[in-house]
Amino acid sequence: METIAINFFKFLKNPKEKFNETLYLKEKWNLLFSILLLDFILVIIASGITSLIDLHLFELKSDPLEDLFSNKAAFYIIIIAALIVPLIEEFIFRLFLNYKRNFVFQFFDAFTNNKAKLFWDKHFKKIFYLAAILFALTHLTNYSNTNTLFYILAPLIILPQLIGGLTLGYIRLKLGFFWGVLMHGLYNLILFSVAILFLNITSLTKTTTVDYSLEITKLELGLNKPVALETYKTGAKIDSIIVNNSTVKEVATVLNATDTTLLKNSNRINIRFINKTDINNVETLILNELKKHFK
Structure with a gap:
């Protein structure tokens, strides 16, 4: 050698x-x-x-x-x-x-x-x-x-x-x-x-409180076909949001974001959100968390 x-x-x-x-x-x-x-x-x-x-x-x-x-x-x-x-x-x-x-x-x-x-x-x-x-x-x-x-x-x-x-x-x-x-x-x-x-998955957020749990991971390679953002509700209340292998901009669009940085970002992510109580600002909560990692 x-x-x-x-x-x-x-x-x-x-x-x-x-x-x-x-x-x-x-x-x-x-x-x-x-x-x-x-x-x-x-x-x-x-x-x-x-x-x-x-x-x-x-x-x-x-x-x-x-x-x-x-x-x-x-x-x-x-x-x-x-x-x-x-x-x-x-x-x-x-x-x-x-x-x-x-x-x-x-x-x-x-x-x-x-x-x-x-x-x-x-x-x-x-x-x-x-x-x-x-x-x-x-x-x-x-x-x-x-x-x-x-x-x-x-x-x-x-x-x-x-x-x-x-x-x-x-x-x-x-x-x-x-x-x-x-x-x-x-x-x-x-x-x-x-x-x-x-090295494919990087944890960005893993938060658990009395009101909710939120986990966001970043994918370096989005393996296989993505699954569209799924929102599960009881009446008007959002119980959970699940995202598999979707881009930040796709998620931001579905969650009605106005931040252009998020709407242009092509990084791929997974999201697991579980609503434990009755909070109603779920979309804002998730978008604010995304802003911390994708400025």
């Missing part, structure tokens, strides 16, 4: 397209898993910076990503994240790093007497880093933020993806295109499996 990490950092000092050594299958698997582990270690460190930005400067809103995976079964999410996305992204951002697969440069070579190849060899280091940077920059679309500070801090926000672009580029050149797809797929498989199993 230590030797592999050292070789990787040496490679980053002067990226090259070709490697002279021949690796056996066992050595290839060892290299793959060692770089995957190194990737996770570096990404965890870089994610600490992203978390500080999210906690202390401004909220990083990942609405587009949530919309993509919401209301899907866990199996469907894994198929997209671990198979389809890696294949597409590796095809776009790293297939061309091997000159034999770079059909654009080869096309220009046919008309420029191999000047495109000379340019490629001379500037390969820049091309390699440009591919990693472009890969990272596309992940800015994971967020819906548009404030100026977001773009100023963009290099720090996409640092985890930049690290991924570098490690995946190394594996693509060292082992081949499909090994890069495999590593990308394994990375996403582990990441999304952990998210689904352990």
Whole structure:
């Protein structure tokens, strides 16, 4: 592991397209898993910076990503994240790093007497880093933020993806295109499996009084189809309100909210409200609680 990490950092000092050594299958698997582990270690460190930005400067809103995976079964999410996305992204951002697969440069070579190849060899280091940077920059679309500070801090926000672009580029050149797809797929498989199993639900409110009980949880991934807000009444009295996998804006609309912040928020939530006595301002109570967490 230590030797592999050292070789990787040496490679980053002067990226090259070709490697002279021949690796056996066992050595290839060892290299793959060692770089995957190194990737996770570096990404965890870089994610600490992203978390500080999210906690202390401004909220990083990942609405587009949530919309993509919401209301899907866990199996469907894994198929997209671990198979389809890696294949597409590796095809776009790293297939061309091997000159034999770079059909654009080869096309220009046919008309420029191999000047495109000379340019490629001379500037390969820049091309390699440009591919990693472009890969990272596309992940800015994971967020819906548009404030100026977001773009100023963009290099720090996409640092985890930049690290991924570098490690995946190394594996693509060292082992081949499909090994890069495999590593990308394994990375996403582990990441999304952990998210689904352990990080999917965050408790926002859990209040129990003599008058009522209210529990609100936030969903990172809205698994399966949502259930519309259900209100149970005895006459005019609201006995309970149940919400499963609905967006804040959907709930706010049903509860007749006027707060535009809530009416635009796409975070997914569960709500369990039980009326123990005879309080009649239930909608206001729930909306006020939502305002505390979704400003």
